[in-house]
Amino acid sequence: MSFRRTSADLLAPLRPALSRGARMRPGFLVVGTKRGGSTSAYHWISQHPKVAPCLTRKGTHYFDVNHGRGFAWYASGFEKPRPEWTITGEASPYYMFHPLAPERIARELPEARLIVVLRDPVTRAWSHYQYELARGDESLPFDVALAREAERLDGEEERMRRDQGYESFAHRHHSYLHRGHYAEQLEHLYDLFPTGQVLVLQSEAMFADPNGQLARVWDFLDLPQVRLDGLQPMKAGSYEAMPEGTAHLLADYFAPHNDKLYTMPGIDFRWEEAS
Template sequence: MGSFGKWWRCRACSAREVSWYIKASLLELPQMSRSVVQQVYTHVFKPYGILPVAFRRATSHLRPIPDFLIIGAQKSGTTTLHGWISNHPEVKTGVWKEVHFFDWRHRYEKRGLRWYRSHFPVLIKPSKFKVGESTPEYLFNPASPRRVAETIPNARLVVLLRNPVDRAYSHYHHSRRLGAESLTFKEALEAEEDRIKGEMRKLKKTGTHKGKKYMKYSYKKRGEYADQIERWLKYFDRSQFLFIKSESMFRKPKKKLKEVKNHIGVSNINITYKDKKNEGNYEKMEFEARKKLRKHFEVKNKKLEKLIGKKMRWE
């Protein structure tokens, strides 16, 4: 697909690169099939309002920073919640769901706030809307809390917490689908500590996003929620957080959406919440593996409940 294909593989390109790819794609249109032309419209013109990223950056001072963030946890329903809350007429979200600004050092330090704001819409009456984005990596990345506090100190923060046993298994199969995991689930759990050894120390020191091993293989580590939330509570008041049990959100979506709407400050009107995103389809976890994981998370879950003042009652 030529230039368009190159652009689509790198949605984090610079404004100049994206603008060039758009122009090059237009030159290639006569040679493209109808399906590819539709992709150009869907992925280039439509999300950018027929205007290149350069324009969005030039008008970034007219674009708001978010009022709320859905910060995690990964594989806990953040894509679904993002889709649901985006249906609210008083909510505006970015060009895409995960902006990865506060967890990727080069974006935060080099591209800066102007780049971040360019992802959000120009609002004629900003007081009538709440703006947000959803990047589940923020919860886990140790550098994110400080960066968010420096940029959006009054942010309303939403945290989805899934049974860490099920989250780990879902994460494993996600890595398998991406071709990043060749071990069995049992082998992957046993190898996790050696695989990610030193990664968290490096992240705390540099704040870089290059620690790919911790992203791919942190099956148990990401489920140790209390340690991650403690880092955030050093910078934000407890009242700024809304903690939602993922299982409860899917069981009682209307009730939990009401909590989210109240927390971020929009009216409690009915919105569409039927679709469920990124739902995996895989075999049931082996009993022994589940038993071992439950034991691993037992004390950590109690610490979490004490920290957030909420009983999770995971099995």
């Protein structure tokens, strides 16, 4: 018999931590994207000596699937202030894509600085599929999963908006194409936050030159510049290459979405120019 720990199991340590006394209020959130490097970005940011770590190591999923637990529960996931810390934060790659999370963040943490890590949507979709396949959350061949995505996601966002306690498995786990509609997701963020509160990093550039991209993060978070040693990718997957024909089809599919993205504030890269 296999056993998978649920999000409730993983967050159980927070229950006795419901705080007496003030805790640090998150000043930054890594909001996406799934399989784009958000875990690595958060892990590296948390190594800055001025950054207080989240008590759940990465994040609480409060603004997406745990919002019903309430803000007091969320606050319990962060450290009490210490002189050496100036900021704390967390990460969830679902925050940017979840239809309700950006409004919740804007309402409850309006001054938070948002960090977005975007990966070429073609390779992101394949990585996302392989991740779900390995976890047992996907059983369809990739081409079939892509063909059925619209059917799987049909009506799910509307139901999530109507019933804010509803968790859509398909929306979270089977959105291989829609997660790559980055321009739409950034537009949503820019409707709610000033563009100066959002930093977009290119995943490929971040992994090629971690400290170079982290230097931008330190400036963005008003932190002193530091250079970190031994930075390694987190949750790196190992799987076979995507079939070439499928890759070409996806490149054509994402081309208009990417073209729109390239015109938006904060975007200073193009994937076809990545080395």
